[in-house]
Amino acid sequence: MKDRFLQFFRKVYHLKDKIAFFPTIISLAGCAFAYIMMYAENQGISKYLIEFFPQLVINNTETARNILTTFIGGLISIMVFSFSMVMILLNQASSNFSPRLLPGLISNRKHQIILGIYIATILYCIFILVFIEPSGNKYQLPGFSVLWSIIFMVFSLGSFIYFIHSISQEIQIEFIMKRISSTAHKKLQNLLDLEKDKEFNFPDTSNWIEFKSKETGYFQDVSIKLLKEISLHNDCRLEIVSHKGTLCYKGEVLFKIEKELDEKNTDKIYKAFDFSNDEFIEDNYLIAFKHLKEIALKAMSPGINDPGTAMNAIDYLHELFKLRIIKQEKDFIFEEEECIILLHIVAFEDLIYKVMASLRTYCKHDVIVVKKMLLFLKDLKTYTSKEDKIEIINKEIENLLVDARIAITNKTDLQKLQDI
Incomplete structure (x- = not known):
């Protein structure tokens, strides 16, 4: 039962990043509220309010229909x-920055909620419009329900204004890089906090029982909670x-695995692994290094030619590397001071090489950008006292200078780089 719940939760977890997830949920809520209002109208809520609060009720059939049809047409135009x-934002991000940014932009929850508000309001107005019957002596117009449609419309217009403000920010590369950096910074800081004041002792695993992957795919995340539960229950690491x-x-x-487990437990461990093509920084902070690097590379391409954006991306990489250089080279999961997982x-050496080799x-060929990278590497050495990591950085500095001497021919520029 728990395994089925885990699989269901994982599917929902991935669905929430789809552009249609929250609009669907909010739309269903709009339909449900419309039926609630229909039930309230059948119980005579509009008739009651006319007696005590007539200002809250629209009691003219033609006016109510005109209001609802206007709202429906207007909201459809706004939604389109x-x-x-949103499509313009995604197209610009893909062509000017990096297509890998699309999953993060599509999963923007604010835009999904706003789209859901539009659809929910449209559906509510349609249901209430259908509920209006031809006038008669004993028929009471659902005026209170129409009043709610006006309230929803005002809320939708407010959401539209907020959407314009939000989309104008989301389309700016500086905002995108800041969001990427802050998400990864938070993730890295949480990992550093977990490592604080901990002793890392883990036995040799060369003789442990090996389990191989059953499928080919990108390993994006693993359920630590489930692995801890299995490890503690079976007293194994x-x-x-x-x-x-x-x-x-x-x-x-x-x-x-440290010792042999039954098939049921090994199947649980397999189910804890998440294979997906979508890349989200919330699952893996290394995605931020990849995205920022690709933004810088795209900015330096001949078609874009934007060194300013490249230098901003290097600044954000600088901030993330300052945290990564003080992190341990492996992740350990503890339970009561005992390391169980x-x-x-990816090692620091491999990570900085992959980033710097591309950059x-x-x-x-750009002396200003090369200078920015040299200053970044020079400053990075001040955040560690480990000789092996300092040697790694020195090696990257030398590699950068070798390439710069080949691409830059001006002696003054080369001397300024050498002075750094």
Whole structure:
């Protein structure tokens, strides 16, 4: 039962990032409220309010119909415009920045909620319009329900104004980079807090029982809560061999277990792994390094030629690397000061090499951008006292200078870089 619930929860977790998830939920809520109001009208709520609060009730059939039809037509136009703006945002982000940014933009919850408010209001107005019957002596117009449609319309107009404000920010690359950086910064800081004042002792796992991947896919996340539960219940430790965010091929070692478990428990461990093509920084902070790097590369391409954006992306990478350099090279999960789960992560050396190799290839001809990268690497050395990491940074500085000497021919520019 718990396994089924976990699978259901994981499906819902991925659905919430789809552009249609929240609009569907809010639309159903609008339909449900329309039926509630129909029931209240059948109980005579409008007739009661006319006697005591006549100002709250619209009691003219033609006026009510005109209001509802106007609202429906107007909201459809607003919704089409808003959806067009979202498509423009996605197209611009894909062409000018990086197509990998699209999942994060599509999963913007604010825009999904606003779209849901539009659809819910349209559906509510349609249901109330259908509920209006031809006038008769014993018929009471659902005037109070029409009043609610006016309230929803005012709320929808307010949402539209907020949407224009929000979309004007979302389309700015500076806002996108800041959102990427802040999300990854928060994730990294949480991991550093978990490592604080902890001793990392984990036994040799070379003789542990290996379990291989049953499918080929991108390993994006794993349920730590479920793994802890299995580990504590069976009094065994686990090692997650595959790196989050990497392509895991079928037949590769996925995880190791300290001792043999029954098939039921091993199936639970397999179900804890999440394979998906969508990349979300909330699941893996390394995605932020990839996105910021690709934004800088796109900005330095001949078609875009925007060194300012590239330097801003390097600044955000600088902030993230300041946290990553002081982080341990592996993730450990503790229970009462005892390490029970080991997770392998991309090493600092591999991470900074992948970022710098791409940046120096596309930016080596621009002396200002190269200077920015040199200052970034020089400052990064002040955040660690470990000789091995300082040596890694020195190696990247030398690689950058080698490429710069080939691409930059001006002696004055080269001397300024050497002085740094």
